[in-house]
Amino acid sequence: MKPSGNMVSQPLVKAVVIVNTKGGRVCSRFCDKVMWPDLETERAFEATLLKKVQALGEISHGVDIMEFGGHIVAYTQCDDLLMFVTGLASENELILAEVLGSLDESLNILLRGLVYEENVLLHLQGVLLVIDELVDQEGVVMESDPVELVSRAGVQSSSFIDNVPMGEQTLSQALQIAKDQIARTILQG
């Protein structure tokens, strides 16, 4: 009989990390208390992730993959945020890429396409719940369909738009999104 450490594992996510481009943590879930026993190791890992991504140069649109120190890392950039989903080097990278894709897509649905640091923090409640529905604390993939994820998280976006009666919502919503996007473009420019 082989030792149990050698058992076939199901696909596992080791960490879901969202940091801003300066390396500040926005929201992270680490799923391996052995690999990251405390805050310091977590922070150090986040810093390494950021360093590696920056060393690799420009990030293409969509999900990218890299490998270092026994981790396979799927990463993507959303405005001023970097999102990572990591697994062991032996993990199927396409599954990690899919999990990251779901996270990205769900946040886009949840935040109506405005995924940037401030907005994520403003709607942290929804973001936390989406991550909780995406992978559990041990790294098991719970659900990967973005629409399903957002509905399971079941939060009404707490911004004031939602308190506006249904009929008027679409117009004011459109205006708000336009306003937000113009503001972002100006700020970035």
Place this chain on the structure above:
Amino acid sequence: MTDVMGDDRLLKIKDEDGMMSPFEGIEKGSVLQDCRCFNDLQLDTQKCEAVLVRLLYLVGQGEKLTSAEATDVFFSVTKLFQANAPSLRRLVYLAIKELAHTAEEVIIVTNCLTKDINSNVDMYRANATRVLCKITDAQMVQAIERYLKQEIVDRNPVVASAALVSGQQLLANNKGDVVRRWVNEITQALEHQSPMVQFHALALLYQIKQHDRLAVTKLVTAMTRGGGSRSPLATVLLVRYTARMMSEDTTTPPGGQRPLFEFLEACLRHRSEIVRYEAVRAIAALPNVNANELMPAVTVCRLMLTQPQASMRYAAMRTLASIAFTAPIAVAASNSDMEVLIGDGNRSIATLAVTTLMRTGSESSLEGLLKQIGGFLADLADELKVRVVEALREVCLKYPSKHHALLNFLGNALREEGGLEFKRSIVSAYLDLMATLPGAKEMCLGHLCEFIEDCEHSQLSTQILHLLGREGPHTSAPEKYIRYIYNRLILERPPVRAAAVSALARFAGSSSTPALRRSVAVLLQQSLADSDDEVRDRAAYLYKALGLDQFTIARPGGGGVIKLVSPTANGVPKDEGKDKDVAAMTAKAEAFTSLPCPVANLEAELLRYISTGDTSTTFNVDVVPKQNIMQAAESGTASGPSGPVAPGARAGASVAGGRRAEAKLVDPAAAVMAVPQLAQLGRPFKSSPSVALTEEEVEYTVKVVKHVYPTHVVLQFDVENTLEDNQLENVTVAVDTSSASGLCDVVLLPAAVAKLGAPATAFTVITRTDGELPLGAMACTLRYTVRDVDAATGEVDDSGYEDDYQLEDLELTIGDLMVAPAEPPANFRAAWEALGGDNEVAEEFSLSHDSVATAVGEIINYLAMAPCGGSGDANPRARSHVLLMAGIFAPQYEVLLRAQVAMQPDGVALNVVVRSQDYEVSQVIAGSIA
């Protein structure tokens, strides 16, 4: 207060100024205070949500709550169960999960959660299940088992998944033996409409059955026969389980496991790319897979290489790269696709493509490839550059005829921008190539000389200077290198100058022409007035030791100007006697410029010498052992020379700059040499790594370190008492040497006391009989007097009784008499030829290992010899392997071993040839393996 905070937050939401974080200036104290609103009679749901989010944000940022604070929050949170707002409840669940590990009063929320599991809102049921199973204990699980069973077969996928995944968690944490009783329900869930539920059900089912091989086989066969599952992730699991079954069953070749392999092949055509890729990985990782079976997998990879998603290209590229290690031919078909990827935007993909192409490409395509790499190397991150260099080195060894182009390429890379790691990898590539391609030596030296002309890393400069000193004098034109070394002498920092002095002095060695010696004398003389102590001392010492002062005329009247005899003048009379002196002196100087022993050994011995406090006898460098006595305390000891070493007596104290921080080394013999009675034995020839003689979880644990001396064997027993309520006194370990050979009298040195947290060491000293090797097994018994200790007061009871404790047998093997040489021969073949075939012994064995790699690992472990030329790492999938090892057998026999390991249907065939300086030694070693 809380209202102010609330308004504040609203303000920030409306603030269009953008970059401000809504959690700016958030503080633990105020958030905890805000948590009091959970206790309000009329709950304000929105406000509570906001406070909870802030609490979660704080915890997420790493803020630690004290145990009291956590308990407090917990109590408040239970109040929130009164509110019936779904989004608030979701947050409450999350908060409990995040805080659970810090709170002791988990029990206070269990009631509320159990109620939720009973509720008719699916979202509540699912989440309450997840939370409760995470924080609860085995007993509680039994109380809710009924509900969990129902949930597993629930129509709602959220509920079913929650229960199934919770079941996995319970099993993994040994809290859920009840889970094993749910097999019927779980099997039912395999047919659930939701693909995710199917996936979770299959994972749990496997987890339950994993120790029962037959049950797993049945499960997998039934599922694969049914064509797999509709869920991609569940199919991924099936692929993994199938591959596992195939690799465990090594008796039938892959062809014999037709149905299983056909399932994997069918998965290569699955509609989901995740499954297709998983099947590719599984097939590529099968042991004994042949090129034909790999073909369909490689084809799938090729298709993936042209996909727009980076993740697909990366995945395919990584798998192709790993296949290329074992079966480059199978991958070669996709060369054209990989060439396209050299220009890929994702640099990791491009690097993988390049390194793989080097492995799979033909010799003729190499130069074209080099051109392409040259174009993109500059934009790579250092880490990726290092990988490219490593691949280049491999290619160079594979196609020695191409070394010209490759070395030039590396030379160019060396002059370009790049960090220390990158440069170091190139330098060590050069070192390797020089060792294996003697024809390329001068070219390598030339490139390295160019490099140090403009090198910002003193570490590398010193390393290269040392190398020049070693190799330069034996080249066709040593003068060429002197210029480069001299440039360092006038331009560099002290550590590099010191290295340059040592290197320069080597050129004035016995083999040099008088003209060369004279030139070196001129150059070295300048360093006699160097501003740095180390440089000046080295120069003065070497100058004197090499007899270079014969080239000078004494300073007239102590004046500052040093006149030299010009090489053309007949200043130096040429006579026989003088030449002999020179030869003797240079030999002496050379002996000092290269230490006779590893630096770590010298350091350990010097420290020991100082710590004894007895300086009446002078330290003798000759007694320092020449083998590696130190054992790395951590794995990953730095390799490669650590820079030149200062000459002679100063060596231990000051070592030239550039010395790399090495992994911590410990002297395994330190403990035994610290015992006064044993110190007179000197240093043991070999100290074996510590071996446990007891199980780990017993009252008294004992570990043994075997020290072998020329006349004695000392067994060092480290005894640890894990019991709080007694202590052991007068601890000895008796050994029965009757069934071992070469041993006679036994003397026991007891350890006084062993109690909890204070391990004790007892020694057993056995005298060796002359002319026999100490080998064989010995029964060991731990003897001691037990005294009770009052755990509370620490008081020791006066009365005690004697007792003993049977330990596992201890064995002295060949490995205990063998040490690895400090520097295994770089060229094994030459060493092998040099030792000659007179004392050669060949043996054949068949071992019962299931792979070549494990057999190789075990042979290395058993014989404790040093593998040469990287032959110690066998590819895990290899069918055969040749292992080359060197060792020194007690007391001083040089031993070389060549072992050929090949896979056989019923195990592993081993063919061993041993050469040594003594026929009997060869015989003993070759015969010991069986």
